[in-house]
Amino acid sequence: MAPEHEQHPLFLPLVFVGGLIFGFGLGFSHMAQPEVVLNFLQFEDLGLLFVMFGAAVVTGITFFGIKQFRREAPLTGAVYGRRLKTLDKNVVIGGGIFGVGWGLSGICPGAAYASLGVGNVVILYGIAGMFVGAYIQGYWRSTRAEGDAPATAAD
Template identity: 55%
Template sequence: MSAEPQDRGLAFNLLILAGGLVFGVGLAVSEMAKPEVVLNFLQFEDFGLVFVMFGGSIVAGASFWLLSRTGRAAPLTGREYARRLKSFDRNVLAGGVVFGVGWGLSGICPGAAYASVGIGNLTILWAIGAMFAGAYAQALWRQWSASDADAATTTAD
């Protein structure tokens, strides 16, 4: 199977759009698009986020379980549905810590940030801009560290 994304046509793109709209409306209705609600969860004052995450986990888990038994490929990647095993290494730990600090400081995660713009919280655009800047900086760092590793390997030969 090809790992390249494939153009599935208008109907497929409309289905993706509908899924995104349902996700965004769900975040807005559950008030998880409001940073103050998320910060209240992080301070153990409001546990509504637990129920939202539990609901999403049930749907995702059941869908993945069913789809992994069909033998079909994932529509966006063309890959077979299967568990992605990733070792727990320092990059996973560091990324989790940085993500958690950013979540705690801003009170919002990436998906909810976009929904927050949709409910009129334009101040969150600063956080979204910072997310993009952070992702870009990480990509530059990864490219720089890979080129350093390549240079070290070349000089060692």
């Protein structure tokens, strides 16, 4: 387990500001409207493709460039590194559920919150569904972990 680093006092306020900027960008680009996302998924409006491409380019340049100038994250002090995860059945099943939910609601979880900001209160049903799904998944994993725990001498 990696040692914990002390967080800079501005870490959480900057995360909040970053979320506000992200939400504003989603609202400004109309990507917080389920109709736009559904039109993209039906290949009627490919504007979302350009938004995602732009985000991927900025992210790629940032991830490549940051390691050239800094070894540690400025607000946490954690060393930059890759976190490789294996592709297993839980990832595939979870990704499938995520994709089906996105297709049915017309909006991904991040944009769902931004959608509230543009007046879409009906999305509260989708957000409630996300919370219920997250609870069920957490409960399922915790009961599975308890069943996989090895027996101890105290048992």
